[in-house]
Amino acid sequence: xxxxxxxxxxxxxxxxxxxxxxxxxxxxxxxxxxxxxxxxxxxxxxxxxxxxxxxxxxxxxxxxxxxxxxxxxxxxxxxxxxxxxxxxxxxxxxxxxxxxxxxxxxxxxxxxxxxxxxxxxxxxxxxxxxxxxxxxxxxxxxxxxxxxxxxxxxxxxxxxxxxxxxxxxxxxxxxxxxxxxxxxxxxxxxxxxxxxxxxxxxxxxxxxxxxxxxxxxxxxxxxxxxxxxxxxxxxxxxxxxxxxxxxxxxxxxxxxxxxxxxxxxxxxxxxxxxxxxxxxxxxxxxxxxxxxxxxxxxxxxxxxxxx
Amino acid sequence: xxxxxxxxxxxxxxxxxxxxxxxxxxxxxxxxxxxxxxxxxxxxxxxxxxxxxxxxxxxxxxxxxxxxxxxxxxxxxxxxxxxxxxxxxxxxxxxxxxxxxxxxxxxxxxxxxxxxxxxxxxxxxxxxxxxxxxxxxxxxxxxxxxxxxxxxxxxxxxxxxxxxxxxxxxxxxxxxxxxxxxxxxxxxxxxxxxxxxxxxxxxxxxxxxxxxxxxxxxxxxxxxxxx
Numbered sequence: 430x431x432x433x434x435x436x437x438x439x440x441x442x443x444x445x446x447x448x449x450x451x452x453x454x455x456x457x458x459x460x461x462x463x464x465x466x467x468x469x470x471x472x473x474x475x476x477x478x479x480x481x482x483x484x485x486x487x488x489x490x491x492x493x494x495x496x497x498x499x500x501x502x503x504x505x506x507x508x509x510x511x512x513x514x515x516x517x518x519x520x521x522x523x524x525x526x527x528x529x530x531x532x533x534x535x536x537x538x539x540x541x542x543x544x545x546x547x548x549x550x551x552x553x554x555x556x557x558x559x560x561x562x563x564x565x566x567x568x569x570x571x572x573x574x575x576x577x578x579x580x581x582x583x584x585x586x587x588x589x590x591x592x593x594x595x596x597x598x599x600x601x602x603x604x605x606x607x608x609x610x611x612x613x614x615x616x617x618x619x620x621x622x623x624x625x626x627x628x629x630x631x632x633x634x635x636x637x638x639x640x641x642x643x644x645x646x647x648x649x650x651x652x653x654x655x656x657x658x659x660x661x662x663x664x665x666x667x668x669x670x671x672x673x674x675x676x677x678x679x680x681x682x683x684x685x686x687x688x689x690x691x692x693x694x695x696x697x698x699x700x701x702x703x704x705x706x707x708x709x710x711x712x713x714x715x716x717x718x719x720x721x722x723x724x725x726x727x728x729x730x731x732x733x734x735x736x
Numbered sequence: 737x738x739x740x741x742x743x744x745x746x747x748x749x750x751x752x753x754x755x756x757x758x759x760x761x762x763x764x765x766x767x768x769x770x771x772x773x774x775x776x777x778x779x780x781x782x783x784x785x786x787x788x789x790x791x792x793x794x795x796x797x798x799x800x801x802x803x804x805x806x807x808x809x810x811x812x813x814x815x816x817x818x819x820x821x822x823x824x825x826x827x828x829x830x831x832x833x834x835x836x837x838x839x840x841x842x843x844x845x846x847x848x849x850x851x852x853x854x855x856x857x858x859x860x861x862x863x864x865x866x867x868x869x870x871x872x873x874x875x876x877x878x879x880x881x882x883x884x885x886x887x888x889x890x891x892x893x894x895x896x897x898x899x900x901x902x903x904x905x906x907x908x909x910x911x912x913x914x915x916x917x918x919x920x921x922x923x924x925x926x927x928x929x930x931x932x933x934x935x936x937x938x939x940x941x942x943x944x945x946x947x948x949x950x951x952x953x954x955x956x957x958x959x960x961x962x963x
Contacts, residue, residue, distance in 0.1 A: 483815060513808070519747060
């Protein structure tokens with residue numbers, strides 16, 4: 430059971446008339462980095478709040494390390510580190526003093542952990558500078574440091590790279606990978622920067638309008654985002670007929686915007702162009718491409734919107 | 737709960753809020769005390785402004801509770817695995833220690849001033865007796881902070897309660913009504929109407945106020961969704 434860090438069964442959350450989470454069933458396995466993808470208001474933070482005990486489900490069950498029930502869940506939350514919607518810091522204190530508050534409240538006896546953690550996030554030399562004078566990126570790093578102070582088994586980062594410069598983003602990415610590799614930490618990250626999530630996560634969860642649309646591994650995502658010929662035409666139906674009857678393939682997909690993704694003939698672009706031209710199909714775009722996570726996500730939620 | 741209290745004390749000693757509000761309270765009280773010292777002792781004069789100084793205690797509730805909900809600092813305790821009752825009790829304990837401490841220390845300084853300047857005896861019995869009233873006064877703005885969990889509404893409701901208190905203290909026959917109001921107890925002390933026979937009854941009233949507002953505050957945080 431310890432291999433499953435978190436599991437939800439039919440979890441729902443309703444705020445007055447708004448269904449923020451709708452029957453969410455999810456399993457997070459130990460040692461993986463989950464990229465949590467969804468638009469604003471999709472339900473990401475609501476789910477994260479429930480995991481961290483800040484909100485209560487309207488129905489359904491939440492398990493942490495196989496344990497459920499308010500008392501047990503709260504005990505298990507000591508194994509979690511979290512950064513939710515920006516760091517909750519004390520602006521009138523220095524970075525070290527902020528970390529000292531976290532150390533005291535978590536009951537960590539070893540004071541040297543503060544220096545080690547600050548060094549890990551690159552904030553070991555801020556001295557007596559008060560947090561109110563920190564840049565947004567420095568505050569974000571300190572928030573991450575606070576989440577890491579208890580060396581959590583499960584780390585939850587909600588928009589961790591907000592406000593970071595490009596170098597800072599790379600640092601956080603490397604840090605997340607290092608924590609995952611060295612400590613076997615399970616990590617759940619939500620971010621709007623999907624390219625960055627793609628470079629960091631091992632698994633992806635797509636949520637839209639409170640419902641989990643898809644859970645997929647990096648390998649599955651790569652397979653789904655695989656190279657293809659993108660055909661843009663004014664006459665999709667005729668193009669489909671050409672692909673099926675002239676090129677003898679059904680290995681293609683029609684996207685919500687009516688473009689066709691063809692997964693065969695990748696090295697024979699001219700054959701495809703020729704076949705379409707022969708049947709007088711007006712082609713306005715033809716190129717070999719592959720989906721990014723962003724395109725995949727947009728297609729996914731576009732598809733969901735069309736449902 | 738010990739860890740929460742230790743963290744809260746560490747924060748108190750690294751912020752200027754408590755000390756700034758405490759100093760402001762002392763300075764304003766010292767000025768108001770001088771309005772009455774010709775007619776009565778320093779200690780009794782020091783009891784007069786206590787209800788009017790509630791806005792300092794409201795400010796303390798705002799920075800220690802409302803602001804920390806607003807900045808999601810209190811939520812951090814819960815996310816770290818502390819039970820809500822521990823967070824609530826720890827926070828309330830430190831807040832009440834701070835607010836009651838400010839009121840008590842100021843009153844003691846007034847008594848000490850009377851002793852040093854005019855050789856007046858300090859009535860420790862009355863001072864101790866007023867402690868439950870101080871707690872009852874302080875739990876009201878804390879209640880608003882726990883209910884609204886922000887700065888603006890805590891300030892607004894605190895000010896409304898302040899105005900209601902001032903209005904109630906300016907109505908006819910206040911001496912009779914003051915028995916039922918914790919902030920009225922200091923006025924009874926000031927006007928030497930705090931007779932020993934009434935003290936059990938007054939203490940009971942303070943305890944009822946404390947129980948109602950503490951339980952109400954806890955209900956407000958026990959199962960509420962936090963941002």
